Amino acid sequence: MTLRALGVPTTLPELAPHERLIVALDLPDAAAARILAARLAPQVGAVKVGLELVNAAGPAIIEQLAADGARVFYDAKFHDIPNTVAGAVRQAARRGAWMLNVHASGGGAML
Template sequence: MNEAPPLIVALDFPNRVAAERMAAELDPHRCAVKVGFELFVAAGPGLVEGLQALGFRVFLDLKFHDIPNTVAGACRAAARLGVWMMNVHASGGLEMMRAAHDAVREIRPETRLIAVTVLTSSDAETLRGIGIDRSPEQQVLHLAELAVNKAGLDGLVCSPLEASVLRQRLGDAPWLVTPGIRPGGSGGDDQKRVMTASAALRAGASHIVVGRPITQASDPAAAVAAILEEMAKEA
């Protein structure tokens, strides 16, 4: 199920200089990297190409969500960059996800396309505020069915708290990429549904995303090593 490396470091920085400084402290054989909205807008495709030239697999975390034709075009452009993985919002609907799937397969079949279900910053109150009466778990299961079983996507971004039920529902094949990972004893920052790395793997996660516990550590390489050691206990 896994494709190494299962650890993804979130490069949540405001500019290319800061991101490349952090990348220089990381080993591409030990982790992939995630490039999100702020960094991609600031640094552009050149950063993605530069990280790939250093040997990193890049998860382009732009959560595409628009009309099907627009999302398909964005996915083609991302696939041409050669990214390892990208994502869309499952809440964009079945037609949008199918268009995204077909666009990625057309350009670069080996690129993984996954769907965001419910953001880890969201809880039941957040969902009620936008008119969704389901619990976060119920909404995740509903969107997971659309994304994986109907649209044919490769997996999901989900809270580690939903990984177990998703694994039971979807089987071993889909990737379950879980942000909201924190070392034991640390705070959750702005994420409400969090878990340790070892607990997420036990629950069924295939890949974990870690940001601040690595990128704000005094020794990022040592922080990576500690998390990998924790993960190895579950292998």
């Protein structure tokens, strides 16, 4: 079955080219990440926060960046039993994550 058959849009919404850019904040320091995000805010649509930064700065970095006005892609690659992934995704969303990723091998129950 195709995405279109499922009713899922297959084209990007009308976005300015710079809004389609996501910059990786692959840094071990919250202050440096926030400074870089602020400097690049006018030129990018979102920032990516990965495990290095979250483990260095704590999950509050997601909240801080969101409070600063950034759209935050949390690149945690969630993969566990469905209940655990669901709980982790809820917490990431509560912290302000705009987008995140999961490993789909857990099947429909996990998604």
